[in-house]
Amino acid sequence: MSDNILEIKNVTKKFTLGNDKIITACDNITFNVKRGETVAIVGESGCGKTTLLRGIMNIDPITSGEILFYPKNENCRDIAKLKGEELRKNYRHIQMIFQDATTAFNPRMRIKNIITEPLINFNIIKKTEINEKAAELLELAELSKDYSDRYPHQLSGGERQRAAIARAASISPEIIVCDEATSALDVSVQDNIIKLLVKLQREKGLTYIFVSHDLALVSAFAHRIVVMYMGKIVEIIDGDKLQEAKHPYTRALLNSSITLCKQNVKH
Ligand SMILES: Nc1ncnc2c1ncn2[C@@H]1O[C@H](COP(=O)(O)OP(=O)(O)OP(=O)(O)O)[C@@H](O)[C@H]1O
Ligand SMILES: [Mg+2]
Structure with a gap:
């Protein structure tokens, strides 16, 4: 059996606006997720994080590419091709948590x-x-x-x-996908929610895809971090090797999150 629970291959999502203008929200995204790991997706507002998650969930179908899912006791399937009852059944294996449960409940x-x-x-x-x-x-x-x-x-x-x-x-489920699941919470509550997620992961072998704009936060618990910029992946780094990040955009994100942390300490 493959170590990977998910293989995201060349995923592109384009939106056509009223005036025929096309936005490429996700541009040829490729990465794998291993069973039992937490992969964080970070990047500034508008870089395509939510679009990618909605594509992975097939809430909003992707324009092209493959999202291969390897369930534990069933055959591999391309989530992007699922429709109707097959898609509904797939939510047995993959669930999503949104930023604000008020609107989801x-x-x-x-x-x-x-x-x-x-x-x-x-x-x-x-x-x-x-x-x-x-x-x-x-x-x-x-x-x-x-x-x-x-x-x-x-x-x-x-x-x-x-x-x-x-x-x-x-x-x-085997995978839980979180879109800014802790962003609306204050820092101490945020920490407790992350601890709960980590505990559940250990107990149940869950896999997480955790979208956040907060690099400092995700580096505390993500095994790997996918850094996105304007619809593309610029770098994939191990959560504990963030200081070794090479791409200038990741370095800029890192510096700004360190500055923010320092400001928090000061206030
Ligand atoms: N339904 C839609 N129709 C047209 N454009 C869209 C649609 N949804 C998203 N976009 C555009 O796609 C791009 C990516 O949006 P997305 O919501 O994925 O960003 P994001 O990284 O999640 O941002 P944030 O951190 O603010 O949540 C943006 O330019 C956005 O305006
Ligand atoms: Mg978003």
Whole structure:
């Protein structure tokens, strides 16, 4: 079996605007993700990070390229070619966490129903099992089971992200894709969420693709960092070898995140 869980090959995504202007948001992106590792994707606003994730999830189909997924007990498939029921079934293996769970969650659903919804949708549990399963998932995400009957607006931002993690992890996916999942949180809450993700990774062998604009943050836990600039990959570096980054853009990102850290310390 291949060490790689995902092989992203020559992925290009173009958007056509109303006036026939074409934007190449992702330009010939190629990289692999190994099973059980965290790959971070960093780069400035507008460089194509979200577009790439939406392509990997096939929420917004790519223009060209391949996204080869090697599930544990099934045959390799090209996610980019999946449609309809096959695509829906694939979300059993690959889940996504967004920046802000407020918009991702139905405001009229209780937390217990939100976090167990994937299990109900995939017919893994029955409605009568929701309370018990929700309690288990809340514990996994280090939230009190008292949150079960609350609505999303009755949770803090950090607690909502924990609920989003519980929901994504509920169906035991192989990959969780996170788009700026901690960016709206203050630094100490951010650290705790990262610790939770790392703990779950160790316990469950999860693979993460973690999009962030914060190089300093991802260098603390990512095994590898893919640096994007204007739709292209400029460098792929090991998380613990960031100081050896060669590309001028990575060096500039690194210097600006160090400056920001220093400013944080000062204030
Ligand atoms: N649906 C769309 N139609 C047209 N252009 C789009 C669309 N979605 C994204 N873009 C453009 O594609 C480029 C990449 O956008 P994307 O959202 O992937 O950036 P990003 O790296 O995630 O930025 P941020 O860090 O601000 O979230 C941008 O120029 C954006 O304007
Ligand atoms: Mg984005």
